[in-house]
Amino acid sequence: MSATLLPLPGIPDVKPGDDLPRLITRGLETAGLALRDGDVIAVAQKIVSKAEGRQVALDTVIPTAEAEALAEETGKDPRLVTLILQESRSVVRKRAGQPGVIVVEHLRGWVHANAGIDQSNIELGAEGASALLLPEDPDRSAAELRGALEAAHGVRLGVLINDSFGRAWRVGTCGIALGASGLEALKDLRGAEDRYGRRLEVSVVGLADELAAAASLMMGQAAEGTPVVLLRGFPGVLGDGAAADLIRPAAEDLFR
Amino acid sequence: MSATLLPLPGIPDVKPGDDLPRLITRGLETAGLALRDGDVIAVAQKIVSKAEGRQVALDTVIPTAEAEALAEETGKDPRLVTLILQESRSVVRKRAGQPGVIVVEHLRGWVHANAGIDQSNIELGAEGASALLLPEDPDRSAAELRGALEAAHGVRLGVLINDSFGRAWRVGTCGIALGASGLEALKDLRGAEDRYGRRLEVSVVGLADELAAAASLMMGQAAEGTPVVLLRGFPGVLGDGAAADLIRPAAEDLFR
Numbered sequence: 001m002s003a004t005l006l007p008l009p010g011i012p013d014v015k016p017g018d019d020l021p022r023l024i025t026r027g028l029e030t031a032g033l034a035l036r037d038g039d040v041i042a043v044a045q046k047i048v049s050k051a052e053g054r055q056v057a058l059d060t061v062i063p064t065a066e067a068e069a070l071a072e073e074t075g076k077d078p079r080l081v082t083l084i085l086q087e088s089r090s091v092v093r094k095r096a097g098q099p100g101v102i103v104v105e106h107l108r109g110w111v112h113a114n115a116g117i118d119q120s121n122i123e124l125g126a127e128g129a130s131a132l133l134l135p136e137d138p139d140r141s142a143a144e145l146r147g148a149l150e151a152a153h154g155v156r157l158g159v160l161i162n163d164s165f166g167r168a169w170r171v172g173t174c175g176i177a178l179g180a181s182g183l184e185a186l187k188d189l190r191g192a193e194d195r196y197g198r199r200l201e202v203s204v205v206g207l208a209d210e211l212a213a214a215a216s217l218m219m220g221q222a223a224e225g226t227p228v229v230l231l232r233g234f235p236g237v238l239g240d241g242a243a244a245d246l247i248r249p250a251a252e253d254l255f256r
Numbered sequence: 257m258s259a260t261l262l263p264l265p266g267i268p269d270v271k272p273g274d275d276l277p278r279l280i281t282r283g284l285e286t287a288g289l290a291l292r293d294g295d296v297i298a299v300a301q302k303i304v305s306k307a308e309g310r311q312v313a314l315d316t317v318i319p320t321a322e323a324e325a326l327a328e329e330t331g332k333d334p335r336l337v338t339l340i341l342q343e344s345r346s347v348v349r350k351r352a353g354q355p356g357v358i359v360v361e362h363l364r365g366w367v368h369a370n371a372g373i374d375q376s377n378i379e380l381g382a383e384g385a386s387a388l389l390l391p392e393d394p395d396r397s398a399a400e401l402r403g404a405l406e407a408a409h410g411v412r413l414g415v416l417i418n419d420s421f422g423r424a425w426r427v428g429t430c431g432i433a434l435g436a437s438g439l440e441a442l443k444d445l446r447g448a449e450d451r452y453g454r455r456l457e458v459s460v461v462g463l464a465d466e467l468a469a470a471a472s473l474m475m476g477q478a479a480e481g482t483p484v485v486l487l488r489g490f491p492g493v494l495g496d497g498a499a500a501d502l503i504r505p506a507a508e509d510l511f512r
Contacts, residue, residue, distance in 0.1 A: 007258070111425035168367070168423070168511035169367040170432070170465065172460045173462060174461075175466055205430075207473070210470065218490070234474070248427045
């Protein structure tokens with residue numbers, strides 16, 4: 001029993017309206033791979049957002065007064081901060097600085113920096129720059145992708161949309177599941193027994209996050225980016241969970 | 257380019273003083289695998305702790321008054337809570353309940369529940385029960401394991417000791433790197449360019465944690481446990497980092 005991660009070659013620069021299932025299918029063909037029952041397709045958030053037209057030209061954003069103040073405090077573009085606040089329920093933490101930090105609770109419940117808005121292409125005050133928002137509903141995006149891929153290939157799949165989040169207490173980002181479909185996103189092992197026949201006390205595993213972290217290792221972050229990875233042979237991962245299952249409700253959270 | 261995860265078969269129940277490099281070598285032989293340059297061996301914290309004799313018989317623990325009070329509040333065994341407090345610098349959060357929650361800052365800097373002490377075999381007040389503490393210095397344990405395996409097999413390796421931590425904001429545990437040797441534990445991509453030639457702004461990746469999450473998927477948590485996994489073909493992972501690099505200093509942390 002082993003598992004394999006296969007990055008798909010030749011996924012081109014994605015544009016609004018692009019047909020991701022078709023691009024993925026072409027990538028599979030280029031690699032000479034046929035999908036099998038139980039395979040998981042991991043797709044980088046960036047290309048899902050791009051295909052869904054979530055790019056916003058910063059020139060079209062009129063900064064709010066609140067955003068102007070927070071932008072000044074954190075050394076960020078006020079148009080970007082306007083978008084961050086629009087995408088968020090609340091600011092969970094901020095730290096002044098050049099650059100500073102803005103950690104928010106996103107409209108969909110994620111706690112993360114900058115509402116997940118990609119900044120790699122935003123220079124302070126630059127003209128013609130654009131920001132990339134997260135997909136509107138990544139679980140829905142994952143379900144649609146899965147439906148299209150399952151229909152095209154005649155197999156039962158899991159689909160994962162992964163992003164990189166910073167963490168409390170630990171340095172460095174880690175891949176997490178932003179959207180998921182067909183996966184046991186949260187694996188509840190309570191009641192299972194360990195190898196000595198004792199009941200496991202605390203054992204709810206964020207399985208979709210572990211899969212996302214694994215996929216992230218193969219996607220690369222920079223020039224070598226391969227935004228789609230086929231995960232094959234991971235045991236017990238298919239199910240009917242969603243990535244929203246992995247968001248801890250604010251009322252149960254000790255850290256916001 | 258693909259990567260593979262291969263759980264090693266036949267690793268027996270580990271006892272204090274057991275020679276892990278020898279058990280791992282035997283597992284490799286059983287699987288018919290020869291180590292190659294660039295391979296990473298991931299080992300579950302539990303078997304490292306056991307081999308290092310970190311099991312404590314609860315009958316030998318005399319509860320402190322502070323532990324008695326916290327045990328009462330959180331529905332835990334006062335002897336266990338005594339060990340948790342001994343292993344910690346401070347209690348970061350607690351929540352009353354039966355069971356409640358104790359989140360600490362461990363002596364080595366990790367922020368996690370119960371100082372990482374395994375509770376799967378502890379029943380409240382039971383006689384003859386024992387607790388399993390984390391290895392004293394997991395980075396040192398990883399370095400020793402690596403030295404022995406590299407010498408025995410004549411290859412350049414990475415070694416990872418992984419554990420499962422709960423997270424702020426997200427439900428479910430996720431594999432993290434408790435110890436590491438020979439790995440670029442924290443991958444700094446700042447200054448690298450993305451595929452459009454733009455400089456990446458925020459891109460320090462917790463690579464060793466992503467590897468640990470991937471390994472964790474193959475280890476299982478319950479009866480099917482396979483505590484050693486060979487990771488092969490992950491790009492750009494060898495280096496000279498340690499898992500301690502992944503611990504965010506308290507002074508830089510917004511969430512404790």
